[in-house]
Amino acid sequence: MLDRELKKGSAELIILSIVEPQPRHGYEISKLIETRSAGTLKFHVASLYPLLYRLEERGWLQGRWVERPGERRRRFYSLTTEGGRVLARQRETWKTFVHAMGLVTGVDHV
């Protein structure tokens, strides 16, 4: 249950963090979330892409088709300036929230 709630509240934060260092395509994003959470968090097609599109509509992400020789073209998502600002703000909020949760529940380091 915790995992579902966390995913719901933090899904945006997670995706923004993943694309922060460099643009990534959808499959790569889903794999990175899975590996970095050691398999705890999984975003499948039906939940990941609607979220990506929503973030794109809000102007936090920018999707762009990129074509490489010998490959199919793929859509890469990068963080926009606005997205960067949102990410910084959400990290701050999240930190505060986690800290408060730790104080209340005694659970450390969610």
Place this chain on the structure above:
Amino acid sequence: MSDPASRNGPPMAAPANDWASYVRPRLSSLRLSPTRESEIIEELSQHLEERYEELRRDGSGADEARRLAIEELLEPEALALFMRSLRQANAPRPITPGAPRRRLLADLALDLRYAIRMLRKQPGFAAAAVITLALGIGANSAIFALVDATLLRPLPLPAPDRLVMLAERTDAVRTSPISPLNLRDWQERNRSFEVVAGFTPNVGSMVMAGADAGAETVARQWVTAGFFDALGVRPIVGRTFLASDDIQDSNVVVLSEGFWRSRFGADPGIVATDIRLDGTLYTVVGVAPDEAHLLGRTALWAMTPIHGAPPGARRAYFFQGIGRLQPGVTLEAADADLSAVAATLAREFPQTNEGRGVTLEPMDEALIGGELRQTAMLFLGVVAFVLLICCANVANLLLARATGRTRELAVRTALGADRARVARQLVTESVVLAFLGGVLGLGLGAAILDAAPALLPEGLLPPAVSLQFDRRLVAFCAGAALLVGLLFGLAPAWQATRIAPAQALAANGRTTTGSGTRLRSALVGGQIATAVLLLFGAGLLLRTLLAVEGADPGYRAERVLTMVVDPHSSRYRTDAARLQFYEAVTDEVLAIPGVRGVAWATTLPLGPSFEGTSFFDIVGDPPPAESQPPSADYQIVSTTYFDTLEVPIVAGRGFDGRDIADGLPVCLVNEAFVRRYLQGRSPVGLQVALRPTPDAPAVVREIVGVARQVKGQPNETEDLVQVYVPLAQDTPGDIFLMMRPAAGRAEALAPSVRSAIGRIDKDQIVGVRNVQTLEDVAWAATGRHRFRAVLVMAFAGLALVLAMVGVFGVLAYSVQQRTRDFAVRRALGATTADVCRTVIGSALPVIAAGAAVGLGLSAILGRLLATLLFGVEPLDGLTFALVLAVLALTTAAAIAGPARKATRIDPAVALRAD
């Protein structure tokens, strides 16, 4: 960026699994735009493929891997559910080129909605386009009203094509007035006309005594009994004239509708009452509507009896004839018929009718003269060119915009839209623009027509012609707007749809402008050519106006007041009585303080004449050829005339006290007379025989002097031959009084002159009219030239401004497109001057080509205008030079902005931004 190449992605081969067929149904409920939908399907399919390959690498069988991957799409509706909140979902049914065909009307409605939305998104662009079009269409609609009235609209009478103007024809002149008896015989003997009638062309005035014993002058026209029947005009009240009126020699009049309303309060009881005109009782028999004003404005029509005219009336020529053809009779047949009648009359009355035939002319052609038709056509040509320039400008705006939309259009084409569908969308946008421009233009046209009567020179339009705002004009505007919309919409549509989608998409909407630029350059070249053409025409007309106004009229017009004096014929019946009256008025006016000179004349220089021309031959010379009897402008003047108007006497003497009624008949001639007819002989002492018509009895006069040339018309190319006769020896009933003050304004004399006339005979004050200065007369005489010149100049100015807006637009756009190019040049060391040269160099060929074409066309225009020109050659070099100078200056102004912008491109900024 992660390197996708390092992954073991599948090679170029298409995925073996048809993921799209799984994804597509799950998106269908969202009604995404096709572009977006295909993107999403592509992206999700790739994801599923990679997931599938991963599962295969981890050891799953193909079928299992496929199942697992698809399971991740979860429940059938989850994907759509998650995506429902996206703005892109549930878009209204998009305009999808290539989608299954729907009904044409529904498509049209969609196109319209989409077009309006596109235009609302770019209000600046839309406003510029609509205003440009409104200017073009507005000017065109106003001029169309003139063309419609003069060239297209039938006369406002029943069966106007059966109306014919009639005149006598002599060997000398094609149209000569008709004598009453000839008119009567034509009427009785012809077999082609329903009615033949006559009227006096000059509208004179009658003095009408009022019930309050006061008096007023009213305009009247003399007509024969069949006049209204010939026109086909039915009376509003009472009746018109009957043949019995003529036979009974009744004094009857018909009132015009306007006069009846204003003077008699539209009282129907006026019929059968008597009114006193020029001292004689006339019975009002009816009221005629305003259509009867076609042949001249008048307050009333008085019937002239011709039935019982005395035999001598056969040599008195004063009627203009009109006839109504019987149905089915052609003009040629009527001509043959009436010519036969005239030939019979010539045999019966050889003394008067030898060599007199007939001239027939359709009435509409006769009423609307060639000059007016020509002027209307000139204006129509001019405004049509202005409209073309407007179209070119809007087309340019659209082209630039279409280039910006290349990507949008390419995506549609890539998705299967056929060219026609995309083109139709673009054309719809153009037509919407044109419609708005048309509506605004119609308003502008209405405003121009509203103001036009005050601006048109008097006499430019015959009474038959009125400018009207009506359905025809609205239809014209609608037609023009639609045509224009299609015209300027097609170019961008054609250009936008012929670019290959791949090329456009690859270029990312930035630089696929080659053909568009060429098309826009061609349009700008055309605009410049048109502007040059109009400027040249305006220049020629302006120089004509200057020549007309600057020409030496031969007299001094400054500070001379004139008025018509028209003594009652009932009181002043003889020459002697009239002369005595004029002399008494002269003394009384001279007694007014500040009056320096007083004179009388039957002709105003550059103005109207009461006497017209007179035929003459020089006594002792061989008789002139029958077919071309020499004629001269016949002017009756007082002895003071030459002094008062400062017309120099160049030989002999002027008139003086010797030239009295029963003295030796004398005359003066002018310089043109001497040059043309005397072949170096000394004029003084020669005798001339003068007669009002070639057949009238002659009066032999001795030439006592030569007056300097005075212009009769401002633009006469051939000097007018003039003969002056002293007032004492030929004293007319209608005459101009002229006076010059010692100082101050001439107009100030008017009230005291009126009261001076009243002191001589208070009843005559009402006969005084048309009070104006000679300068007013001269100004009015050049009115047509001024009107033409000013109007064409205004249009040429408009055309020039629009063309320069075109130049500016194209250059500004190209500088913007070439920002990177200029930045690279600057980075490589190009100077400001180099950049300027590049910009100017890119504009000059187009401008030069446009100017060259324009000048070439100007040479043709000059020849077409030749008949409207005066004092300037159709290929006037100075005008060419001035046009080029104006073009150079305005072009420099149009180029300056874009060139300046190009020089200010900072390579560091521009290249980094790229």
